[in-house]
Amino acid sequence: MRKLNVILALVGFSFSMGVVAEQTMPHDVYVTDKDRIQREYDVDKERCDSLAGNAEDICEAEAxxxxxxxEADLEARYKPSRKASYEVKVVKAEADYRVAKERCDDQAGNVKDVCLEEAKAAEAAAKADAKREY
Structure with missing residues (x-):
């Protein structure tokens, strides 16, 4: 029984080391990239402030x-996993949907309704593809 416990402990340790070995990005690079992403967002957001109306809303949704x-991609590179890759795809689908929804606001009546339905369908398809690959 003691041998079995030692073997199980070694197997568990080897799996935990495999998880650590997957981490391909040093923490300081991760922090630097996280700061860079925030700075880029601040610049993009400031650029949006020069716009007005729905153009500003679209710009802010894009930013x-x-x-x-x-950020999701950074997390996936910092702690790679299938779930992290899946999350990147879901976040992208949701971001694309928000931008498309803002673009639909420029429309009116039935055209707007169709635009919103197409945006929602594109989001659902992208999420389904992500789930299928997960």
Whole structure:
């Protein structure tokens, strides 16, 4: 029984080392990239302030989406896993949907309704593809 416990402990240790070995990015690089993403977002957001109306809303949705996707991608590179890759795809689908929804606001009536339905369908398809690959 003691041999079995030792073997199980060694197997568990080897798996935990495998998880550590997957970490391909040093922490200081991770922190630097996280700061860079925030600075880029701040610049993009400031650029949006010069716009007005729906153009500003679209710009802000694009800036926020770009930031969220970059952060999810950074997390996936810092702690690689299938779940992290899946999360990147989901975040991208959600960001694309928010931008598309803002673009639909420029439309009116039935055209707007169709635009929103197409945006929602594209989001659902992207999430389904991500789930299928997960």
């Amino acid at each position: 926020k989406g770009k930031k969220e996707v970059a």
